[in-house]
Amino acid sequence: MARERGRGFRIPAVIAVIALGSLALAGCAGDPDVTDLQTQLSEVDGVNDATVSVTHSNFPWETQLVVTLFIEDATDDGVVDVTRAAAPVFVADPVASRHEVSIYFVPGQQSDYDSEFDAQGEELVVTPEVAAALGVPDAGPHSLRLSPSQMRAIADGE
Structure with missing residues (x-):
């Protein structure tokens, strides 16, 4: 028994x-399709090219977007302006509007670099002044990490 x-x-x-x-x-x-988002981000004023990928940091259901924006103006003001111009695109996108986004900024165009690795070596530092100008917490020097609500606030001009 x-x-x-x-x-x-x-x-x-x-x-x-x-x-x-x-x-x-x-x-x-x-993974969600981010092709349209990548195309729309490439058309934002001040953006030369964009790449978008999907990651799952801890669990398969924890989705984040990793975005690289190749920008014309590599100054802090340029990063702020591009982020403000791109925010409505993120908010309007059905995928980006629901998930955290990490944005990396690289000067120039994607074609300026032989590989993605080479472009990563030229990523701009996201300064505390950039975060303050956008009204978001400073997440460190490597990227601008934004929640959907933070992205909506930037898009709304808050």
């Missing part, structure tokens, strides 16, 4: 593990 109870417990446990594994795999099975 002890054997039967142990075996009866194992089957539901195995089913539960399989179900949880399936859910986890389903969460990362399909």
